[in-house]
Amino acid sequence: MKKSDTPVKIRSNVEDMVRKTMKDFVDKEVIPIAREYDEQAKFPDHLFKQLGDMGLFGIRYPRDAGGSGGNTTLYCIAMQELARGLMSLGATVAMQCLMATNGLYLYGTPELHERYLYPALKGEKKGAFQLTEPDAGSDLKAVSTRATRTADGWVINGMKTWATSGPRADFHTVLCQTDPSKGLKGLGFFLVPSDTPGFSFSKPFDLLGTRSSSISEIYFSDCHIPAHHHLGQEGQGLSVLLKILAEIRIMTASLALGLHRAAMDDSVQYCKQRTAFGQPIGNYQLIQAKIANMAVNLEAGQLMVDKVTHLIDNGRSCLNEASMAKYFTVESACAAADEATRIFGGYAYSMEYSVQRYYRDNRFLLYGGGTHEVLQTTIGREILSK
Amino acid sequence: MKLVVLVKQVPNTTRVKLDPKTGNLIREGLESIVNPDDLHALEAALGIKEETGGTVTALSMGPPQAVDALTQAIGMGADKGILLCDRAFAGADTWATSLTLSRAIRKLGEVDLIICGHQAIDGDTAQIGPQVADWLGLAQATYVKEIEHLTPADPDKPGKPGEIIVKRRLENGVERLACQLPALVTVIKELNQPRYAHMERLITACTDKADILVWNAADIGVNTCDVGLEGSNTHVIKTFTPNFKRQKEILEGSRQEVVAELFDRLKKSDTTLSGKFQGRPS
Numbered sequence A: 001m002k003k004s005d006t007p008v009k010i011r012s013n014v015e016d017m018v019r020k021t022m023k024d025f026v027d028k029e030v031i032p033i034a035r036e037y038d039e040q041a042k043f044p045d046h047l048f049k050q051l052g053d054m055g056l057f058g059i060r061y062p063r064d065a066g067g068s069g070g071n072t073t074l075y076c077i078a079m080q081e082l083a084r085g086l087m088s089l090g091a092t093v094a095m096q097c098l099m100a101t102n103g104l105y106l107y108g109t110p111e112l113h114e115r116y117l118y119p120a121l122k123g124e125k126k127g128a129f130q131l132t133e134p135d136a137g138s139d140l141k142a143v144s145t146r147a148t149r150t151a152d153g154w155v156i157n158g159m160k161t162w163a164t165s166g167p168r169a170d171f172h173t174v175l176c177q178t179d180p181s182k183g184l185k186g187l188g189f190f191l192v193p194s195d196t197p198g199f200s201f202s203k204p205f206d207l208l209g210t211r212s213s214s215i216s217e218i219y220f221s222d223c224h225i226p227a228h229h230h231l232g233q234e235g236q237g238l239s240v241l242l243k244i245l246a247e248i249r250i251m252t253a254s255l256a257l258g259l260h261r262a263a264m265d266d267s268v269q270y271c272k273q274r275t276a277f278g279q280p281i282g283n284y285q286l287i288q289a290k291i292a293n294m295a296v297n298l299e300a301g302q303l304m305v306d307k308v309t310h311l312i313d314n315g316r317s318c319l320n321e322a323s324m325a326k327y328f329t330v331e332s333a334c335a336a337a338d339e340a341t342r343i344f345g346g347y348a349y350s351m352e353y354s355v356q357r358y359y360r361d362n363r364f365l366l367y368g369g370g371t372h373e374v375l376q377t378t379i380g381r382e383i384l385s386k
Numbered sequence B: 001m002k003l004v005v006l007v008k009q010v011p012n013t014t015r016v017k018l019d020p021k022t023g024n025l026i027r028e029g030l031e032s033i034v035n036p037d038d039l040h041a042l043e044a045a046l047g048i049k050e051e052t053g054g055t056v057t058a059l060s061m062g063p064p065q066a067v068d069a070l071t072q073a074i075g076m077g078a079d080k081g082i083l084l085c086d087r088a089f090a091g092a093d094t095w096a097t098s099l100t101l102s103r104a105i106r107k108l109g110e111v112d113l114i115i116c117g118h119q120a121i122d123g124d125t126a127q128i129g130p131q132v133a134d135w136l137g138l139a140q141a142t143y144v145k146e147i148e149h150l151t152p153a154d155p156d157k158p159g160k161p162g163e164i165i166v167k168r169r170l171e172n173g174v175e176r177l178a179c180q181l182p183a184l185v186t187v188i189k190e191l192n193q194p195r196y197a198h199m200e201r202l203i204t205a206c207t208d209k210a211d212i213l214v215w216n217a218a219d220i221g222v223n224t225c226d227v228g229l230e231g232s233n234t235h236v237i238k239t240f241t242p243n244f245k246r247q248k249e250i251l252e253g254s255r256q257e258v259v260a261e262l263f264d265r266l267k268k269s270d271t272t273l274s275g276k277f278q279g280r281p282s
């Protein structure tokens, strides 16, 4: 009898395994409830908890920080799958994994990690991330929420808006101005727990898309927080943001890929089922052209996203590539959702089919992570500057 | 408790296509998944481990890519995986498959409980569990829908074996059964709700740190002529998809005539609409 000559070592591909696991989760748990939760503008808390139990929120953090030891590539794969099922869930989870927790991870004290980071990574606490104000959207220099030093910490005063999960979060990473005379160099991030006296929020907004998300205005009225709640060094807010800006954009691109995939999958299925003039509509070349464009853009977008996530994981700077990927994938997903509403004919106009939801939900990605007017400007400027 | 779970990687479809020439499954282009029943087997084992302690070993026979089934098992909480992978195992029928699996289990040493799925969605025979139990001379309970009670063997009382009490789903009822350990059970979906893999475990399971071994025929001490195609006692002569052609007939006449004719025909035929067909409408 022959012994095998080499000790064979066989291992699975980690990217495939994460995608497979998340795909299975989305097919079984998310897609069946997506319509109901969207219609009732309810957030699927039970799924958020389940994803916490699965260690998803720690996917891009190292194990010694309570994370799952993954990276940006795996994070973005998971976001693609979640957005394929329900954009509101994808967007909220994406925030929990990155913007709402990264400042805390990098600059939080061990006590803050115990109280907020570890529970957040388990899904026991929810975080929100607040840049936008009524008079400061794309223009962060205009941020006017004020952090003023006190004897033993800071006091926060001002107002934020469009805060995803704002009304439901346990803690908030808030961009504040510490010294108005310094403009962008006066910005800093502060951790404000929701139980801080003086913290309040408005009624959640009535939204066009991502209706399961909970978004509102947030008010800070003499919110006193301890000194160590200042995340990072004074005046370093912008650089804290810049550290993850490429990742925020590629995450947004990943959400777009997921929605694009959903619009395409539904369209392909419908093309095979629906007949007109005695044939499945997929036999008509004009319909084939729509499917072809969806598929080509999806493939191209996937390659752009994969390139950027691998650059990030290798510690390379790639902000412009990330901006390009975000701009391209979100525009492509908007086009795919639009084409899907044409392929479905009049049925696209009924709330019974998901394509109307894709059409509405994707529009949120046009603004979050940078508007496309701003992105086109920065991409062009960067290229011309060389 | 030392628990072993048999997991099979299967194509993710219930509409399996067969190669008309060889009669084998066409696996190309199909995504692979863990056989659905086996996820319930894993969940059961993990639940027992959490309650009584012990180890869970996932065992699979299949091609190199079947390692994904073991990675998922470890991601869910299994301690280790063993892949039985050898060209000699290819083309096995259920006899050869169960022989191979049982030899590997024997190599694992003393085992308290073997849990497998009731049935694989591709092969569909539901024979592997019972056959493995037979090769190993173990008590078996199939179609298990509930594990009511499990008492591990008490090391302080040698000679007193552990016991498992299960409920089996029968066609028209439920059977309660007690088996001495070691035993083998095959489980059905009703048993539990399988968990999803935990990201940290899953990610680690894809690295060199994962406890996944690959065993070939020599490793488990079988002759290559006893396993795989050569060791199979059955031989597939032909596999085909039954061709049910819809027989269409269009009844002609006035609406009343057509409806009366239709009801007469249905009555004469064996066709059951919902329950027994009774009478004509007024």
Ligand SMILES: Cc1cc2nc3c(=O)[nH]c(=O)nc-3n(C[C@H](O)[C@H](O)[C@H](O)COP(=O)(O)OP(=O)(O)OC[C@H]3O[C@@H](n4cnc5c(N)ncnc54)[C@H](O)[C@@H]3O)c2cc1C
Pocket: A129, A130, A131, A132, A136, A137, A138, A139, A161, A162, A163, A164, A165, A210, A215, A364, A367, A368, A369, A370, A371, A372, A373, A374, A377
């Ligand atoms: C569903 C949803 C969720 C959100 N969640 C969050 C959140 O959790 N946290 C948060 O902080 N924010 C959030 N936002 C806000 C989002 O980040 C902002 O909408 C975005 O930054 C754009 O700001 P604005 O809406 O004020 O638009 P503005 O900046 O006022 O822009 C208005 C228009 O002017 C254009 N424009 C602006 N500047 C330029 C320029 N320099 N050149 C050319 N054109 C320009 C823009 O492209 C746009 O067309 C959310 C938004 C939505 C819709």
Ligand SMILES: Cc1cc2nc3c(=O)[nH]c(=O)nc-3n(C[C@H](O)[C@H](O)[C@H](O)COP(=O)(O)OP(=O)(O)OC[C@H]3O[C@@H](n4cnc5c(N)ncnc54)[C@H](O)[C@@H]3O)c2cc1C
Pocket: B006, B007, B008, B009, B024, B025, B035, B037, B038, B041, B059, B060, B061, B062, B090, B091, B092, B093, B094, B095, B097, B098, B101, B115, B116, B117, B118, B119, B120, B121, B122, B123, B124, B125, B126, B127, B128, B129, B232, B234, B235, B236
């Ligand atoms: C003559 C013949 C030739 C065949 N040739 C081929 C071939 O060339 N290629 C091919 O792919 N198939 C072939 N098969 C099918 C193959 O034998 C069966 O798929 C296999 O024996 C398992 O049977 P089953 O799928 O019916 O499993 P079941 O008995 O329905 O499965 C029950 C449970 O047993 C366990 N189990 C089953 N199989 C495995 C496994 N491999 N590893 C771990 N646990 C397992 C699982 O827990 C599963 O839930 C052949 C079958 C015959 C009869």
